[in-house]
Amino acid sequence: MTVESTAGTATAAVPELVQLLTPEGERVEHPRFSLETTPEELRSIYRDLVLVRRFDGEATALQRQGELGLWASLLGQEAAQVGSGRAQRPGDWAFPTYREHGVAWCKGVDPLNLLGMFRGVNHGGWDPYEKNFQLYTIVIGSQTLHATGYAMGITKDGTDDAVVAYFGDGASSQGDVNEAFTFASVYNAPVVFFCQNNQWAISEPTERQTRVPLYQRAAGFGFPGVRVDGNDVLACLAVTRWALERARNGEGPTLIEAFTYRMGAHTTSDDPTRYRIADELEEWKLKDPIERVKAYLVREEWADQEFFDAVDAESEQLARRVREGVRNMPDPDPTSIFGHVYAEGHALVDEERAQYVEYAASFDGSEEVGEGR
Amino acid sequence: MAAENYSMVKALNEALRRSLEADPKTLVMGEDVGRLGGVFRVTDGLHKDFGDARIIDTPLAESGIMGTAIGLALRGYRPVVEIQFDGFVYPAFDQIVTQLAKMHARALGHVKLPITVRIPFGGGIGAVEHHSESHEAYFAHTAGLKVVSPSNPVDAHWMLRQAIASDDPVIFLEPKRRYWDKGVVDPLGEAPAPLHSARVARPGRDLTLIAYGPMVKVCLEAAEAAAEDGHQIEVVDLRSLSPVDFDTLEASVKRTGRAVVVHEAPVFMGMGSELAARITERCFYSLEAPVLRVGGYFAPYPPSRVEETYLPDLDRVLDAVDRALAF
Ligand SMILES: Cc1ncc(C[n+]2csc(CCOP(=O)(O)OP(=O)(O)O)c2C)c(N)n1
Numbered sequence: 001m002t003v004e005s006t007a008g009t010a011t012a013a014v015p016e017l018v019q020l021l022t023p024e025g026e027r028v029e030h031p032r033f034s035l036e037t038t039p040e041e042l043r044s045i046y047r048d049l050v051l052v053r054r055f056d057g058e059a060t061a062l063q064r065q066g067e068l069g070l071w072a073s074l075l076g077q078e079a080a081q082v083g084s085g086r087a088q089r090p091g092d093w094a095f096p097t098y099r100e101h102g103v104a105w106c107k108g109v110d111p112l113n114l115l116g117m118f119r120g121v122n123h124g125g126w127d128p129y130e131k132n133f134q135l136y137t138i139v140i141g142s143q144t145l146h147a148t149g150y151a152m153g154i155t156k157d158g159t160d161d162a163v164v165a166y167f168g169d170g171a172s173s174q175g176d177v178n179e180a181f182t183f184a185s186v187y188n189a190p191v192v193f194f195c196q197n198n199q200w201a202i203s204e205p206t207e208r209q210t211r212v213p214l215y216q217r218a219a220g221f222g223f224p225g226v227r228v229d230g231n232d233v234l235a236c237l238a239v240t241r242w243a244l245e246r247a248r249n250g251e252g253p254t255l256i257e258a259f260t261y262r263m264g265a266h267t268t269s270d271d272p273t274r275y276r277i278a279d280e281l282e283e284w285k286l287k288d289p290i291e292r293v294k295a296y297l298v299r300e301e302w303a304d305q306e307f308f309d310a311v312d313a314e315s316e317q318l319a320r321r322v323r324e325g326v327r328n329m330p331d332p333d334p335t336s337i338f339g340h341v342y343a344e345g346h347a348l349v350d351e352e353r354a355q356y357v358e359y360a361a362s363f364d365g366s367e368e369v370g371e372g373r
Numbered sequence: 374m375a376a377e378n379y380s381m382v383k384a385l386n387e388a389l390r391r392s393l394e395a396d397p398k399t400l401v402m403g404e405d406v407g408r409l410g411g412v413f414r415v416t417d418g419l420h421k422d423f424g425d426a427r428i429i430d431t432p433l434a435e436s437g438i439m440g441t442a443i444g445l446a447l448r449g450y451r452p453v454v455e456i457q458f459d460g461f462v463y464p465a466f467d468q469i470v471t472q473l474a475k476m477h478a479r480a481l482g483h484v485k486l487p488i489t490v491r492i493p494f495g496g497g498i499g500a501v502e503h504h505s506e507s508h509e510a511y512f513a514h515t516a517g518l519k520v521v522s523p524s525n526p527v528d529a530h531w532m533l534r535q536a537i538a539s540d541d542p543v544i545f546l547e548p549k550r551r552y553w554d555k556g557v558v559d560p561l562g563e564a565p566a567p568l569h570s571a572r573v574a575r576p577g578r579d580l581t582l583i584a585y586g587p588m589v590k591v592c593l594e595a596a597e598a599a600a601e602d603g604h605q606i607e608v609v610d611l612r613s614l615s616p617v618d619f620d621t622l623e624a625s626v627k628r629t630g631r632a633v634v635v636h637e638a639p640v641f642m643g644m645g646s647e648l649a650a651r652i653t654e655r656c657f658y659s660l661e662a663p664v665l666r667v668g669g670y671f672a673p674y675p676p677s678r679v680e681e682t683y684l685p686d687l688d689r690v691l692d693a694v695d696r697a698l699a700f
Pocket residue numbers: 097099138139140167168169170171172198200201202262266404433435457461464
C-alpha cells in the first residue's frame with residue numbers, strides 16, 4: 001500500500017457517530033448513550049423543531065422583504081440546537097454564536113429579541129441574565145472563552161450549574177477556541193463545548209480547518225470528545241445531557257461535535273452556488289432532522305394528524321407574531337448612540353451627547369422656519 | 374487594453390491580478406478569498422487563474438493568517454492578506470503590532486516584511502456589529518506600519534499595486550461603502566502619484582477640507598454645496614495616513630487659512646487630532662480659525678438604523694465649515 005496524502009488517510013476511517021434515531025425514524029440503541037423519552041416529550045420536541053424552523057424561515061422572508069438587514073439561517077441545524085438546548089437546566093448558561101436561534105427558543109428567549117440586531121435597531125439588547133442566554137457573538141470564537149470563564153466562576157461558587165459554549169467548525173481554528181479548551185481543561189471547568197460542524201465556514205469546507213475529525217481534538221487537550229449525529233435530536237439531547245452531568249459532577253469539560261449541515265446560505269448575503277455543489281444538499285435533505293421525528297411519532301402512533309395540524313397552525317401563529325413584531329420595531333432614538341457606553345458615565349460622552357442634541361435641534365428650528373414660510 | 378470604467382472592487386481585483394502576474398512571489402491569502410472570491414468579490418476569478426498555491430483560502434484564524442504571512446515573507450514571499458471585515462482584524466492585531474511592525478527594526482534592516490494587509494473598513498452599508506469599524510488610528514499610531522486608504526477606483530488600483538510593491542508592511546484600508554463607485558482605470562498606464570502623497574481633489578481658497586477613504590466623496594459634495602453659497606472650499610484627499618504628506622497640507626492651509634478634518638472614526642484621539650496639531654504647528658500664523666474636526670462620536674459604532682446619525686454627512690461637514698468660516 002502506498003501512503004497517499006495525509007488528508008486522504010486522516011479522514012479515511014469513518015468516525016463513530018452517536019445516533020439514537022435514524023433518518024428513517026427508527027429508534028436505535030447506543031451502548032454508551034441511552035435516553036428515556038415519553039411520547040409527550042417527543043411531541044414537545046417535535047413542536048420545538050417545527051416552530052424553530054418556521055421562525056427561521058420567517059426571518060429569512062423578512063430579510064428578503066427588507067425588514068431585516070441580514071439573517072443567519074439555522075436551517076438544517078434544528079436538531080443540534082433543540083437537542084442541546086433542551087438538555088440544559090434553567091440554571092445553565094448558553095454562550096451562542098449568531099446562529100443559535102433554536103437554543104434561544106429552548107431557553108425561553110422571545111424570538112423577537114433575536115431580530116433586533118439583524119434589523120439594525122440594536123446590537124443584541126436582551127438581558128442575558130433573564131434566561132441565562134448570553135448575547136449573540138459575531139467575532140468568531142470569542143464566546144468560548146467567556147463560557148469557560150463563566151464556568152470557572154461556577155466552580156468557585158460551588159454550585160452545580162454548567163455552561164454550553166456554541167461554535168462552528170470554522171471557529172475551531174481560532175486561537176480563542178483553542179485557548180478556551182486549554183483553560184477549561186486546566187481548571188476542569190464545567191463547560192460543554194458544542195461544535196456544530198455544519199461542514200462549511202462560509203465558502204470553506206471543514207477540511208480547510210482540520211485534518212482530523214473535530215471531536216478528536218479534545219483528546220489533545222485532555223478531555224473527552226464525542227461526535228453525534230447533529231440531525232438526530234435525541235442523540236444531541238442524550239449526549240449533551242451526559243456531558244452536562246459530567247460537568248456538574250466535577251469531571252470537567254467535554255467537546256461535542258454535532259455533525260450536521262448548513263442547508264441554506266451562510267447568511268442572506270451569501271451565494272453558496274459559487275462554492276458548493278447541489279448534490280451535497282440533496283444528500284443531506286434525506287437526513288432531515290424533523291422528518292425523522294415525525295416518522296417516529298407516526299410509526300409509534302404517538303401523534304395523529306390532528307396533532308401535526310395543530311403544530312403547523314401554531315407555527316403560523318408564531319410567524320405572524322414575529323412578522324408583526326418586527327415591522328413594529330421602532331428605530332432607535334438617535335441619542336441612544338450615547339447610551340450605556342459606560343456603567344459610571346463619562347464626561348466626553350456626555351459632552352458629545354449635548355453637542356449632538358444642540359446640533360439636531362438646530363435642524364428642527366430651520367425646518368419649522370421653512371414650514372412657517 | 375485601454376482604460377476601462379471599473380468599480381473600486383474591479384479596480385482592486387485588477388491590481389491584484391497585475392501584481393500576481395508581475396511577481397511570482399506574490400500571494401493572496403485570507404478567509405474565503407479562493408473559490409468564493411472574497412465576500413466583496415475583490416479576489417474574484419484569481420483562484421481559477423492562479424490556483425491554490427497562490428490564492429490561499431486560510432483556516433478561520435486571523436492571528437494565524439497574519440503570523441504565517443510573516444513567515445512566508447521571511448521566506449521571500451510577498452503576501453497580500455485579506456481581512457474579511459474591519460472588526461475581525463483584532464485577533465491579528467498582536468501579530469501586526471508586536472511582530473509585523475517591529476521585525477525590520479529588530480533585525481537592523483536585515484529582514485524585510487513586504488506584506489500588504491487589505492481591510493474593508495468603515496460604515497455606511499447597513500451592516501451588523503463589527504462590520505463598520507474605522508480603526509485607522511490604531512495602525513497609524515504604530516511605527517513600522519505604513520497606512521493608506523484610497524477614495525476612488527483609480528487610487529484603489531494604483532495604490533494597491535504600489536503597496537504590494539512596497540518593501541514595508543502596508544495596512545491598506547478599503548472604504549467598503551465606495552466599493553461600487555465607478556472610475557476610469559487604465560492598468561497599462563502609470564501610477565498617477567507616489568503612494569504616500571496627498572492630492573488636492575478640488576481646489577479652493579477659503580478653507581481646506583481634509584479627508585481620506587470614504588469621507589472624500591462627502592467632502593467633495595460639501596464643497597459643491599458650499600460653492601452655491603459663494604465659498605471656495607479646497608478638498609485634500611490625504612490618501613496616506615502614515616506617512617502623512619504634511620507638505621501638501623501645509624501649502625493648502627497656508628493658502629486658505631482654515632482647515633476642517635473629516636473622518637468616520639471617533640474624533641477623540643483620531644487621525645484628525647494629529648493632523649490638527651501638526652497643521653497648527655506648521656501654519657499657526659496663517660490660521661484664521663482653529664482646525665476643526667468632524668467625525669464619529671465617542672461611542673461604539675451604533676446599530677445600522679442609526680448609523681446615519683453617527684457618520685459625518687454633508688450637513689455636519691457644512692456645519693463645521695460654517696463654524697470655521699465664522700471665526
Ligand atoms: C474573527 C472573525 N473572523 C471572521 C469573521 C467572518 N465570518 C463570519 S461567519 C464566518 C464563518 C464561520 O464558520 P463556522 O465557525 O463554521 O460557523 P457557521 O457560520 O458555519 O455557523 C466568518 C469567516 C468573523 N465573524 N469573525
